[in-house]
Amino acid sequence: MDLLPPTDRSQDVSQPLDRLSPDETLKAESDQLRGTIALGLLDRITSAVPGNDIKLMKFHGIYQQDDRDVRDERRRQKLEPAFQFMIRVRLPGGICTTERWLKIAELACAHGGETLRMTTRQTFQFHWVLKQDLVPLIRGLHEVLLDTVAACGDDSRGVMATVYPEFPALQAELADLAKAVSDHVIPKTGAYHEIWYGEERVATSGPEEPFYGRTYMPRKFKIGFVIPPNNDIDIYAQDLGYIAIVGEDGRIAGFNVAIGGGMGRTDKAPHTYPRTASVIGFITPDRLYPVTEAVMGVQRDYGNRADRARARFKYTIDDKGLDWIKAAIEDRAGPLDPARPYAFTSNADRYGWTESDDGAHHYTLFVENGRLDRDLLDRIEPIARVHKGHFRLTPNQNLMIAGVAAADRPAIEALLAETGLAALNARSTLRLNAMACVALPTCGLAMADSERYLPSLITRIEAILSRHGLEKEPITLRMTGCPNGCARPYIAEIGLTGRAPGKYNLYLGGGFHGQRLGRLYRENIGEAAILETLDETLGRYAAERQPGEHFGDFTIRAGIVREVTEGRFSND
Numbered sequence: 001m002d003l004l005p006p007t008d009r010s011q012d013v014s015q016p017l018d019r020l021s022p023d024e025t026l027k028a029e030s031d032q033l034r035g036t037i038a039l040g041l042l043d044r045i046t047s048a049v050p051g052n053d054i055k056l057m058k059f060h061g062i063y064q065q066d067d068r069d070v071r072d073e074r075r076r077q078k079l080e081p082a083f084q085f086m087i088r089v090r091l092p093g094g095i096c097t098t099e100r101w102l103k104i105a106e107l108a109c110a111h112g113g114e115t116l117r118m119t120t121r122q123t124f125q126f127h128w129v130l131k132q133d134l135v136p137l138i139r140g141l142h143e144v145l146l147d148t149v150a151a152c153g154d155d156s157r158g159v160m161a162t163v164y165p166e167f168p169a170l171q172a173e174l175a176d177l178a179k180a181v182s183d184h185v186i187p188k189t190g191a192y193h194e195i196w197y198g199e200e201r202v203a204t205s206g207p208e209e210p211f212y213g214r215t216y217m218p219r220k221f222k223i224g225f226v227i228p229p230n231n232d233i234d235i236y237a238q239d240l241g242y243i244a245i246v247g248e249d250g251r252i253a254g255f256n257v258a259i260g261g262g263m264g265r266t267d268k269a270p271h272t273y274p275r276t277a278s279v280i281g282f283i284t285p286d287r288l289y290p291v292t293e294a295v296m297g298v299q300r301d302y303g304n305r306a307d308r309a310r311a312r313f314k315y316t317i318d319d320k321g322l323d324w325i326k327a328a329i330e331d332r333a334g335p336l337d338p339a340r341p342y343a344f345t346s347n348a349d350r351y352g353w354t355e356s357d358d359g360a361h362h363y364t365l366f367v368e369n370g371r372l373d374r375d376l377l378d379r380i381e382p383i384a385r386v387h388k389g390h391f392r393l394t395p396n397q398n399l400m401i402a403g404v405a406a407a408d409r410p411a412i413e414a415l416l417a418e419t420g421l422a423a424l425n426a427r428s429t430l431r432l433n434a435m436a437c438v439a440l441p442t443c444g445l446a447m448a449d450s451e452r453y454l455p456s457l458i459t460r461i462e463a464i465l466s467r468h469g470l471e472k473e474p475i476t477l478r479m480t481g482c483p484n485g486c487a488r489p490y491i492a493e494i495g496l497t498g499r500a501p502g503k504y505n506l507y508l509g510g511g512f513h514g515q516r517l518g519r520l521y522r523e524n525i526g527e528a529a530i531l532e533t534l535d536e537t538l539g540r541y542a543a544e545r546q547p548g549e550h551f552g553d554f555t556i557r558a559g560i561v562r563e564v565t566e567g568r569f570s571n572d
Helices: 022-027 037-041 053-060 073-078 096-113 131-143 169-183 191-197 287-302 313-320 324-334 374-386 406-418 452-468 527-542 553-556
Strands: 064-066 083-088 095-097 115-118 124-129 223-226 240-246 252-259 278-283 353-355 361-365 370-374 390-393 397-406 434-436 477-480 494-500 502-510 521-527
Touching: 022 053, 037 053, 037 131, 037 191, 053 064, 083 131, 095 096, 095 324, 095 361, 096 115, 096 124, 096 131, 096 374, 096 390, 124 131, 131 191, 169 223, 169 240, 169 252, 169 287, 240 287, 252 287, 278 287, 278 324, 287 313, 287 324, 313 324, 361 406, 370 374, 397 406, 434 452, 452 477, 452 527, 494 521, 502 527, 521 527, 527 553
Parallel strands: 223 240, 434 477, 477 494
Antiparallel strands: 064 083, 083 124, 095 390, 115 124, 115 370, 240 252, 252 278, 353 361, 361 397, 390 397, 494 502, 502 521
């Protein structure tokens, strides 16, 4: 029986469709995400997908984009934009066998402009895919049992899991849980198999989407697993985060449950903001499924479906109140136990070789902004052909060659040296701790460059760090081309978000291990102002810091920025 106190339901799924966002009607009338996608793929008059089907294709892991570098010129020539597609793979926990790696690289070279992107959520993105190549690429992924289901759209996105090589049994357990939870929460519609694999539609005896219904989630929903002390997946940026608590026997005793994280905000809309997740309790491993369903169910039923800018779970929590949301979850899944103690120390990767407690060796390779061009793909291929373990994509856009036997390490080391891959790790501490989103020219939301610009900006910041004697100091720096925050800039010690070509908002004061939001310090500034500001603040840091004090903590203690205690106050 529902014992919850009354709450405002004027904007949730209980309302008629005509009172909600048009996207809700689109989903409800899509025939469980089928729409007319199959017919649109056959239309050779345009390189785009006609009508609103492109919104439905997001649920299939596909974004329609265009080359924005040539958009104006094509408009002048009265040509349609240079449409192409981004395809995101569902890869829970970032686990990738060598067989899958070789296939993905082959598909990228054949259909994806000879480039591949490792993302901040531990998966691959193909870019520059033409419409006629969508089906061959997706069927190619199917050959190695991979798909793109729910990699985008209003559903549960790819599930993350920490890369924790020191304790492989724990890491393997979390990776298995990430895969199991992902399989459990993805949409069950047959639309994907029918459209992309050419299978016949099969009648069902019950509802095709027993959990999601006809309108799915209000917006995207992100889940992740982490093991302290390394917060590499940025647990506080997840809609639903599970923090593993390891017992005295060395096994996972259960999970602290964190809810309501999210990075996105809308430019010039102060009612939108990033938020760090709130820890609400502890559960044992046997309760993962019911608690996951309860948390997602609360957001499904009470999330804002009238204003998509306020549709993420973080806003549902702030609108209803954390206590009300926790009670709603417990009403469905039973009481949560008190949260157990834990501590994080970093959210960075550990580069080079690491030996785990089972005697295996693991090598983490720096890949700047996760971009794998044809040259890098060719250099990694010899390793993929001889490696007997697997690869792990890290949440920091890097690549781990995992599970190397001691006897096989010399051969892998030789290949790393021969191909020049080992030299990629010889970068500055700042560069190794930086991330950028894709942004221009492919992302339709980008207001400024990010991936293409950050490397050169870091070179200029490196000179500042060297001048102040800070070149070895670990400082997290993240950049995005728009306010949506895909590279999680709002919890970096230095965050930059694009506002216009060459212009960025600068945030300072984020937590070193992702535990605290940064605050807007300078708005809509160019490179000269960015460098001048960082020169001043880093200079003060070098002169005034306390032993062991991180840069983000210093900016708050020194009064450079005020601490952000809650996301809803970050625009104050």
